[in-house]
Amino acid sequence: MPELPEVETVRSGLEPFLTGATINEVKLNRPDLRFPFPDNMVKRLEGQTIQHVGRRAKYLVVELSSRENLLAHLGMSGSFKVGQYVPDAEARVHKQKLSPKHDHVTMRLTHPTQGEVELIYNDPRRFGYMDLIADGAPNKHLDHLGPEPLSNQFSAEHLAMRFAGKRSPVKTGLLDQRIVAGLGNIYVCEALFEMGIDPFKPMAALADAHKKEPALLDGLTQAIKRTLLVAIEAGGSTLKDFKNAQGDLGYFQHQFKVYGREGEVCANEGCGSLIERRVLSGRSTFVCPTCQS
Missing domain, CATH: 1.10.8.50 (Helicase, Ruva Protein; domain 3)
Structure with a gap:
C-alpha cells in the first residue's frame, strides 16, 4: 500500500496540472471503488476550480471552489495519470501504460497555463476510494488522525x-x-x-x-x-x-x-x-x- 512518501510524490506530480484548473467533465466508469462514490459526485465536481492539492496522512486532499474537498485514497494499487488532453481516445498514449479497463474515473480540466488536461484514476484491485467532504464538516477519514510525522507536533x-x-x-x-x-x-x-x-x-x-x-x-x-x-x-x-x-x-x-x-x-x-x-x-x-x- 502506498505510504506517505508515495502519496506525497503523487501530490507533487499532480499539483502543477491541477491547481487553478477548472473541472469541465467527469466520467465515472463504474458506480464504486472500495466504497460507492459520493452522491452526485459528477454534478458536485463539474464546473469547480481546484484551489489546492494537498495531502493528509495517506490521503490526497483536493480543495475545490465549492468549499468541498475531494479526498482520494489509493488503496493497494490505485494511481493517477495526468497529461495533456487528447480528444481522440485511440491516440492517447500514457507513459504508465496501465490497462485502460481499470480507468475508473476520468476528468477533463482546463488549466490557465497547461491548457486542456486529462486526469485518470486507475485501480486494478479497486481498494482505493474517494469522498467529498464540505469544509468544516465532520470528516470520518481525517478527524481521528494523529500529527503528521514531518510536522513539529510529532516529537x-x-x-x-x-x-x-x-x-x-x-x-x-x-x-x-x-x-x-x-x-x-x-x-x-x-x-x-x-x-x-x-x-x-x-x-x-x-x-x-x-x-x-x-x-x-x-x-x-x-x-x-x-x-x-x-x-x-x-x-x-x-x-x-x-x-x-x-x-x-x-x-x-x-x-x-x-x-x-x-x-x-x-x-x-x-x-x-x-x-x-x-x-x-x-x-x-x-x-x-x-x-x-
Whole structure:
C-alpha cells in the first residue's frame, strides 16, 4: 500500500496540472471503488476550480471552489495519470501504460497555463476510494488522525505521552494512525533499524526509558523524519504497483537497509548477522537480531 512518501510524490506530480484548473467533465466508469462514490459526485465536481492539492496522512486532499474537498485514497494499487488532453481516445498514449479497463474515473480540466488536461484514476484491485467532504464538516477519514510525522507536533514528548502505559509493540504504535498519521510498514521498519530498536519492544518501555534517556525517542522521531524525507526525494518506493503521476517508478527501495532483506547480511558494518523476517499483527517485520536486540 502506498505510504506517505508515495502519496506525497503523487501530490507533487499532480499539483502543477491541477491547481487553478477548472473541472469541465467527469466520467465515472463504474458506480464504486472500495466504497460507492459520493452522491452526485459528477454534478458536485463539474464546473469547480481546484484551489489546492494537498495531502493528509495517506490521503490526497483536493480543495475545490465549492468549499468541498475531494479526498482520494489509493488503496493497494490505485494511481493517477495526468497529461495533456487528447480528444481522440485511440491516440492517447500514457507513459504508465496501465490497462485502460481499470480507468475508473476520468476528468477533463482546463488549466490557465497547461491548457486542456486529462486526469485518470486507475485501480486494478479497486481498494482505493474517494469522498467529498464540505469544509468544516465532520470528516470520518481525517478527524481521528494523529500529527503528521514531518510536522513539529510529532516529537519525542508526543510519543512518550501516547506510548505511556501501553504494552503493545512499538511498531504497532507507530503504525497506529491515531498516534502518528501516514506511517506504514516499510518506513517504520527502516527507522526502527536505524535506531537499533526492537520492533517488539513494548511502547511503555520506551515511554519509561524516555524519562531517563530522552535521546532515544528524540532519535526515533528524527530517524522517522529523515527516512521519509530521503524516500520523498527518491520518489517513494516501488515494490509492485506504485508509479508517480507521470508514470515514473520510485527508487527508495534500492536504499532499504532492512525491509525485504530477509536472509541478507545486516547493513551495519561489523555486524554480520542475517536479517530475519518475523510476523507482527499479520505484517512482515524485518529485523536484525543483533542490532535490534
